[in-house]
Amino acid sequence: xxxxxxxFSDVDNTLASLRRGWLLLLILQILLLSIGSMILLTWWADQxxxxxxxxxxxxxxxFLGFLWRSLKLNTRPxxxxxxxxxxxxxxxxxxxxxxxxxxxxxLFSPRPPGWLAWVPGLLYSxxxxxxxxxxxxxxxxxxxxxxxxxxxxSLDGLGMLVASxxxxxxxxxxxxxxxxxxxxxxFIAGIWLRRKLGKPIxxxxxxxxxxxxxxxxxGFAAVVLYPVxxxxxxxxxxxxxxxxxxxxxxxxxxxxxxTIPSIFFRTLDSKYQDQPSEGQIxxxxxxxxxxxxxxxxxxxxxxxxxxxxxxxxxxxxxxxxFDVSDSTILTQWSGWLLLIVGIGTMMIAVGAAGRIAALIVxxxxxxxxxxxxxxxxxxxxxxxxxxxxxxxxxxxxxxNPEQKLIAQRLGEL
Numbered sequence: 001x002x003x004x005x006x007x008f009s010d011v012d013n014t015l016a017s018l019r020r021g022w023l024l025l026l027i028l029q030i031l032l033l034s035i036g037s038m039i040l041l042t043w044w045a046d047q048x049x050x051x052x053x054x055x056x057x058x059x060x061x062x063f064l065g066f067l068w069r070s071l072k073l074n075t076r077p078x079x080x081x082x083x084x085x086x087x088x089x090x091x092x093x094x095x096x097x098x099x100x101x102x103x104x105x106x107l108f109s110p111r112p113p114g115w116l117a118w119v120p121g122l123l124y125s126x127x128x129x130x131x132x133x134x135x136x137x138x139x140x141x142x143x144x145x146x147x148x149x150x151x152x153x154s155l156d157g158l159g160m161l162v163a164s165x166x167x168x169x170x171x172x173x174x175x176x177x178x179x180x181x182x183x184x185x186x187f188i189a190g191i192w193l194r195r196k197l198g199k200p201i202x203x204x205x206x207x208x209x210x211x212x213x214x215x216x217x218x219g220f221a222a223v224v225l226y227p228v229x230x231x232x233x234x235x236x237x238x239x240x241x242x243x244x245x246x247x248x249x250x251x252x253x254x255x256x257x258x259t260i261p262s263i264f265f266r267t268l269d270s271k272y273q274d275q276p277s278e279g280q281i282x283x284x285x286x287x288x289x290x291x292x293x294x295x296x297x298x299x300x301x302x303x304x305x306x307x308x309x310x311x312x313x314x315x316x317x318x319x320x321x322f323d324v325s326d327s328t329i330l331t332q333w334s335g336w337l338l339l340i341v342g343i344g345t346m347m348i349a350v351g352a353a354g355r356i357a358a359l360i361v362x363x364x365x366x367x368x369x370x371x372x373x374x375x376x377x378x379x380x381x382x383x384x385x386x387x388x389x390x391x392x393x394x395x396x397x398x399x400n401p402e403q404k405l406i407a408q409r410l411g412e413l
Contacts, residue, residue: 014082018071021086022064029060029098036102043116048109056105063097066154073147083145089138090148096130096155099123104162111170111227120166121225127159128218156214157184163221172224172231173238180217180242183249190253202258210252213245216389219359233369236379237362240386291394294348297384301345301361304377305338340364348388351397358388 033056040049074083074090086094103123111117134152138144164181167173194201220241224234344360347353362385369378392400 011082014084015071017084018074018082018086019068022068022071025067025094025098026064029064029101032098032102033057033060036105040112040116043114044112048112051109052105054105055107056102059101059104060098063101067094067097067151070147070150073150074145075147076143076145077149083143086147087138087141087143087145089134089136089141089143090145090151092130092134092137093148093151093155096127096134096159097151099126099130100155100159100162103127103159103166107162107165107169117227121222121227124159124163124166124218124225125222127155128222131156131159131218160184160217160221163218163225167221167224167238170225172229172234174235177238177242179246183246187249187253191256194257200258202256204252204255207248207252209244209248212390213248216241217245223363229366229370232374233366233378233382236374236382237366237386240383244390287394289394290388290391291396293384293387293391294351294354294393297358297361297381297388298345298349300377300380300384301341301348304381305341305345307377337364337367348393351393352399353401354393354397355389355402358385361385362389 033053036056037049037053040052044052072082074086075081076083100123103120106112106120112119131152134148135144138148160183161181164173164178168175168178191201220237223229224237341361341364344357344364347357348361362382365378365381365385369382
């Protein structure tokens with residue numbers, strides 16, 4: 001009996017410690033809201049600054065309330081021992097929630113003016129980068145908890161939903177792109193409905209494409225939220241990034257509902273690659289298709305550089321070599337842009353960090369499209385670079401550091 005009383009006392013003391021930590025987090029978020037509102041009231045119209053504060057404060061209250069109710073889940077999955085501290089991983093996840101609340105404040109208002117236009121993209125970039133490292137910190141310090149898992153899953157879906165609404169709000173993507181933001185919630189609703197109807201729910205098979213597809217969506221949203229690129233280039237890129245993501249969700253749904261035979265998923269699973277037919281299909285999808293994309297893209301970029309980009313640079317210096325005061329960003333920096341695209345192309349050719357190189361090329365092509373419009377060649381370049389971003393460079397690649405991040409999370413062996 002005394003032992004039982006002591007255990008209850010320990011739990012109460014630990015919970016009290018977590019609640020004190022929660023109060024400190026509340027003070028931190030109030031401070032962030034105060035600083036943000038003062039900045040926006042100075043540089044933005046009062047009505048939009050007040051709307052931002054109202055939405056951000058409400059979102060913060062809901063998130064902190066969710067956190068308060070979930071404090072008892074601050075236990076490792078392998079035991080029921082309540083941890084007295086959040087740990088660096090959970091703290092980073094909580095900060096993700098705070099910055100996401102600040103991002104929500106920009107909903108239903110026009111894009112902020114001047115330098116403030118960069119703030120939504122910056123906030124979502126922080127949320128996306130923190131998502132990469134919070135799990136790593138939790139694993140490193142052996143503080144993976146049910147609380148962290150619950151917060152992480154909730155914030156992943158909400159962050160993508162908020163980003164997709166903002167992208168539509170700023171005119172960067174077509175209306176159908178909202179399907180990306182609602183995909184997770186539609187998936188969960190479908191599972192809930194099947195359970196209510198008494199229909200079976202099947203387990204999801206391992207699939208190495210889920211993480212890169214989700215990461216690519218977050219990266220795309222973060223970049224396009226910055227006031228650098230615009231339609232029609234962003235609309236095309238939205239389709240190229242969203243379609244594989246939505247197809248993946250559809251396949252997962254067909255799997256949990258038992259619609260697709262298991263042999264389909266076996267072709268995507270490396271442990272079956274020794275079986276002749278399935279191994280051949282896997283090699284085609286994961287090796288030779290990426291290699292074909294890579295060679296084709298290098299040829300296409302080379303032709304584009306010679307015909308379009310290099311021509312623009314030469315014309316610039318022939319017509320106005322000294323007066324660039326009235327020129328566009330591309331005209332002023334076209335030489336640098338040519339260098340960046342050239343470096344990206346060489347990296348793709350030798351297979352050195354190919355996915356990163358594809359992003360470099362997409363950035364250069366996007367800048368060109370933003371100033372000179374979207375033509376067939378540029379559209380093919382966007383398609384090719386986006387495909388390479390998903391598929392990788394395939395065999396005969398010199399260096400693929402990003403492959404490890406795709407295959408496993410940071411900190412995993």
